[in-house]
Amino acid sequence: MITIVLKIGLRQHVGAPCSPLVEVGQAVKKGEYIAGPQGLGARIHSSVYGVVEEITDEYIVIKADEDQPEEFVQIPETDDMLEAIEFAGVVGAGGAGFPAHVKLKADLTGGCVIANAAECEPILKHNIEYLENHPDELVRGVKYMMEITKADKGYIAIKPHHTKALIALGKACKDEPNISLKYLPNMYPAGDERVIVRELLGVELQPGQLPLEAHAVISNVESIKNMVRAIEQRRPVITKDVTVAGRVKDNDATSGKVFMDVPIGMPVSKYIELCGGVNEPYGEILIGGPFTGKHGELDAPVTKLVGGIVVTNPFMQEKRKLGVIACECAAQEPRLEEIAAMMGAEVVAEEKCKRMVQDKNGRYRCDLPGICPGQAETVLKLKSQGAEALLIANCED
Numbered sequence: 572m573i574t575i576v577l578k579i580g581l582r583q584h585v586g587a588p589c590s591p592l593v594e595v596g597q598a599v600k601k602g603e604y605i606a607g608p609q610g611l612g613a614r615i616h617s618s619v620y621g622v623v624e625e626i627t628d629e630y631i632v633i634k635a636d637e638d639q640p641e642e643f644v645q646i647p648e649t650d651d652m653l654e655a656i657e658f659a660g661v662v663g664a665g666g667a668g669f670p671a672h673v674k675l676k677a678d679l680t681g682g683c684v685i686a687n688a689a690e691c692e693p694i695l696k697h698n699i700e701y702l703e704n705h706p707d708e709l710v711r712g713v714k715y716m717m718e719i720t721k722a723d724k725g726y727i728a729i730k731p732h733h734t735k736a737l738i739a740l741g742k743a744c745k746d747e748p749n750i751s752l753k754y755l756p757n758m759y760p761a762g763d764e765r766v767i768v769r770e771l772l773g774v775e776l777q778p779g780q781l782p783l784e785a786h787a788v789i790s791n792v793e794s795i796k797n798m799v800r801a802i803e804q805r806r807p808v809i810t811k812d813v814t815v816a817g818r819v820k821d822n823d824a825t826s827g828k829v830f831m832d833v834p835i836g837m838p839v840s841k842y843i844e845l846c847g848g849v850n851e852p853y854g855e856i857l858i859g860g861p862f863t864g865k866h867g868e869l870d871a872p873v874t875k876l877v878g879g880i881v882v883t884n885p886f887m888q889e890k891r892k893l894g895v896i897a898c899e900c901a902a903q904e905p906r907l908e909e910i911a912a913m914m915g916a917e918v919v920a921e922e923k924c925k926r927m928v929q930d931k932n933g934r935y936r937c938d939l940p941g942i943c944p945g946q947a948e949t950v951l952k953l954k955s956q957g958a959e960a961l962l963i964a965n966c967e968d
């Protein structure tokens with residue numbers, strides 16, 4: 572018998588970590604509310620039947636029972652859809668982690684809601700696979716969002732090459748006069764909220780401005796799936812859809828294999844093993860997509876925000892001195908330094924893409940996401956600081 576131990580993160584959202592509501596030794600059920608937000612945040616529920624083994628500042632560790640019935644503890648009954656979404660702990664599943672009930676507390680009369688189906692990180696496939704198989708559920712979710720916010724229109728933003736998903740969605744919304752499909756350009760970062768507002772509504776948001784300024788709310792496809800389940804099934808967020816890819820032994824999985832409804836807290840290694848295991852040698856375990864993913868370990872747990880589990884190629888080794896150019900929409904300085912270290916290279920100079928400007932809070936933001944400039948001037952600056960080669964996150968130059 573294999574014992575499965577899950578680490579359920581206390582911080583799976585924007586905001587402070589949740590406070591545990593359970594104790595070590597306590598038996599918990601699937602769906603049970605086990606940690607509550609302190610201020611901005613979202614509720615956390617157990618994804619399995621089991622016993623709490625340990626509680627740390629970061630995790631509630633649960634030893635799963637051998638027997639895992641399908642049934643789960645439902646969220647409290649309510650007629651209020653926004654409350655159901657709050658009770659279920661729905662957050663931005665595309666990686667942002669913003670609590671959905673806070674985002675949807677808006678009056679969008681005359682405005683619109685947008686389902687973000689860009690899935691713009693290369694290699695990830697789970698959002699599109701969901702749309703191919705459950706287009707009606709997504710359309711119901713868009714209607715719920717419109718009802719909650721009083722929005723006049725609903726849009727599904729998707730790239731035109733996802734033909735199967737487009738046909739399925741087209742059929743699902745053929746009798747919905749206020750819901751339509753809108754095309755996104757096939758580039759990175761097409762899923763950035765400011766890019767979506769620019770492409771769909773023709774409004775150029777300033778760095779730091781939210782879609783609300785354009786009278787719109789945007790939610791990732793999987794967040795909408797979780798909203799529908801909260802409203803229709805009273806189901807809390809206890810699972811995550813993920814794509815495993817890269818250097819795994821199963822050849823069919825190297826370009827991306829989708830696992831739907833993975834219990835939150837499961838170690839990522841379990842899903843790598845289901846793809847035949849790591850194909851040695853490899854570089855790192857990347858948690859997330861190639862552009863914005865973070866370095867992780869094999870025992871890293873699946874969270875509400877994990878979309879990709881990528882086993883990378885070994886890092887090329889580089890003896891030349893490196894200059895790095897940070898991009899707001901992909902890797903920034905700390906990640907580029909981390910990659911350089913794995914390449915055995917020394918970073919001697921750092922610059923930001925020239926489109927990165929400070930917003931009113933002093934945070935560097937991209938001025939025009941996806942409309943990348945020539946970087947020649949920045950490269951010359953790096954060269955003058957001793958750089959012999961360049962490490963860059965995202966640029967078409």
Ligand code: SF4
Pocket residue numbers: 760897898899900901924925926927937938939940941942943944965966
């Ligand atoms: S313009 Fe610069 S910061 Fe913006 S996406 Fe392109 S490379 Fe990144």
